[in-house]
Amino acid sequence: MNNLSLGIMEVLGMSLGVGRHELREFFRGNESIMRLNYYPPCQNPELALGTGPHCDPTSLTILHQDHVGGLQVFLNHTWYSVAPNPNAFVINIGDTFMALSNGIYKSCLHRAIVNRERVRKSLAFFLCPAKDKVVKPPSVLLNKQNPRLYPDFTWPTLLHFTQTHYRADTKTLDAFSAWLPTTLQYPNH
Ligand SMILES: O=C(O)CCC(=O)C(=O)O
Numbered sequence: 001m002n003n004l005s006l007g008i009m010e011v012l013g014m015s016l017g018v019g020r021h022e023l024r025e026f027f028r029g030n031e032s033i034m035r036l037n038y039y040p041p042c043q044n045p046e047l048a049l050g051t052g053p054h055c056d057p058t059s060l061t062i063l064h065q066d067h068v069g070g071l072q073v074f075l076n077h078t079w080y081s082v083a084p085n086p087n088a089f090v091i092n093i094g095d096t097f098m099a100l101s102n103g104i105y106k107s108c109l110h111r112a113i114v115n116r117e118r119v120r121k122s123l124a125f126f127l128c129p130a131k132d133k134v135v136k137p138p139s140v141l142l143n144k145q146n147p148r149l150y151p152d153f154t155w156p157t158l159l160h161f162t163q164t165h166y167r168a169d170t171k172t173l174d175a176f177s178a179w180l181p182t183t184l185q186y187p188n189h
Pocket residue numbers: 035037051056063065070071110111112121122124
């Protein structure tokens with residue numbers, strides 16, 4: 001998974017015009033997380049969600065769904081189901097990569113619904129930068145027309161923010177950018 005995520009970073013780096021090695025290098029020694037989600041059957045699936053709407057605060061998510069299905073993404077005011085395919089991964093951009101690409105790649109709002117009959121499992125690998133890496137876009141992505149959108153930060157600070165101050169949604173990076181200067185002023189915040 002780690003190798004695959006770094007390979008995807010090479011492709012994303014090439015698509016951004018920053019070259020093949022820069023992002024792979026950035027994620028060297030990464031602090032990635034693997035999570036198994038287990039969704040039991042639910043008597044009232046229309047009243048419950050398996051995972052509520054959120055954007056992943058991490059950099060890149062590689063998600064494996066089993067054959068049951070339940071992942072949905074939000075696009076143009078509509079929730080779309082992502083067809084389950086146990087032979088494929090779903091690749092999701094997270095907020096940290098949105099910041100790293102200076103907003104060129106966008107994180108996407110998604111959720112998981114439950115159903116009445118069947119257990120569902122999904123496996124998610126989240127690529128996250130090493131603790132001390134400062135998240136800032138490569139300089140080739142910045143110019144007068146494309147100024148910095150987000151401040152410098154490190155992954156543990158964003159993780160702390162989303163775990164204790166804010167439920168990750170489409171506005172996480174904006175809320176984080178507003179909150180960050182207050183923590184520098186009051187470090188125990
Ligand atoms: O179970 C799923 O399909 C989605 C899970 C998810 O979004 C997450 O773990 O961040």
